[in-house]
Amino acid sequence: MQERDPLAPLPSVPAPQPVQVLIVQPQPTPTPVSPPAPVSGFERYKGQLAATARAAGVRDATIAAVIPYLRQNARVIALDRAQPGGPPNSNVIPPFAPYRAQHVTTDLITRGAARFRSYGPQLAWLEQRFGVEPQVLMAIFGHETSYGRITGNFDLLEVLATLAYEGRRRAFFEAEFIAALKLVDRGTPRSRLKGSWAGATGYPQFMPSNVLRLATDGDGDGVANIWSSEMDGLASIAAYLQDAGWKRGVHWGVPVNVPASLNRAAITTKLVPPRCPAVFRRHSRWLTMREWRALGVQPVGASLPEAEMATLIEPDGQGATAYLLTSNYRAILDYNCSNFYALSVGLLADRIAAGR
Structure with a gap:
């Protein structure tokens, strides 16, 4: 081993180099991407209703204002299914x-x-x-209607679309839905088209096709308003019975x-x-x-x-x-x-x- 001269300067030592620390940022857990919600059967059916309405001559503006916003009414379906039916071929008849x-x-x-x-x-x-x-x-x-006291407050177009979609009497309720759209086309405000859960409206409780066909001016003002004129309502009932063969x-x-x-x-x-x-x-x-x-x-x-x-x-x-x-x-x-x-x-x- 070679002896070092104590008076000799110490050898230079290289300055320490800074240590680079790699900081790994934690990656956020990816948010699961939900698949697109399936289009409900009712939503698909609304497209079918729009096509049927257009083929029947309903204006595009009316279709656009009504059909996209329709909702299926669960209460209507429940009421329809609760109707008394009795067993088939039953001879049991309740008293009058x-x-x-x-x-x-x-x-x-x-x-x-x-x-x-x-x-x-x-x-x-x-x-x-x-x-x-x-x-x-x-x-x-x-x-x-108990002389106009109870005419129903269900949205008529929603009721008819729901009953048509349910399918028990699809052809009937589809035709009535189209008739209701035609009432809107003729200028009947959507807000006036209220009625029973079964789709009847006004003082006579007419289905929309009967409103189109038989609503009658009974008070002489030139308008057949079966929603607020009692005489128009009575005249329309008379027109219906005459048409039925009275x-x-x-x-x-x-x-x-x-x-x-x-x-x-x-x-x-x-x-x-x-x-x-x-x-x-x-x-x-x-x-x-x-x-x-x-x-x-x-x-x-x-x-x-x-x-x-x-x-x-x-x-x-x-x-x-x-x-x-x-x-x-x-x-x-x-x-x-x-x-x-x-x-x-x-x-x-x-x-x-x-x-x-």
Whole structure:
């Protein structure tokens, strides 16, 4: 080992070089990218509705203002599915009396009779024009909306699109949806198109196609406004019944007593109606009033002309009040194909005309 001279300068030592520290920044966890939300069946169906509306002649501006903003209404679907149906081919028929008690009430009679008196001249004019008994118009107005108190607050276009999409009666509700768009095309404000969950609107509770076809000016202002003019509503009901075949000067029917000895098998109808078969199956074959009297069927109170054709219904079964019904009863059935509905309208009409 070589001895170092203590007086010799120390050898130079290189200055330390700075150490570069590599700082690794933590990378953010990537946010998972959700796949695009699937287009719902209803959204796809809205495109189909738009194409159908355009093909039917609805203006593009109306389509653009309505269809993209439609929403499916779950409440409407629930109400539709909750409708009574009963088992197929069931012969169990509930009695009419409880329904009558709910729909031929003292309140409806009193308020209907008051309107019947106050609108006397106007109703006489409607009867002359359409041939329909004015008390029947008033009874339908009362039955449908409690004389305008309850007309429904569902958005009509949303209701009809929902029911069409649900599919149980797609062709029917699609056609009504297109009719509602045509009402908008004609200038009816969207805000006015409110109604029941089933798509009926206004004082007469018309479906949109009937508004287009039968809405009638009854107050003489040149506009058929079935949403706020009672006389327009009544005139529109009259136009509907006339269109359904109402026969001028014929009452809807009369209550009767039926003898226990009546051979009901001999008066069973053999007609098969094209619609509402269960409703018409409860009616007998058609006989003249003279023939009914010969069988011992006797009117309770007012009667019908001896040559008038009528059919028998016993809505509460044998031994209870029955009714002989004319062709005009069938016009009421066209409004709502239910025997209970048509009977209650006829009975309410009679009480309104009597004022009690």
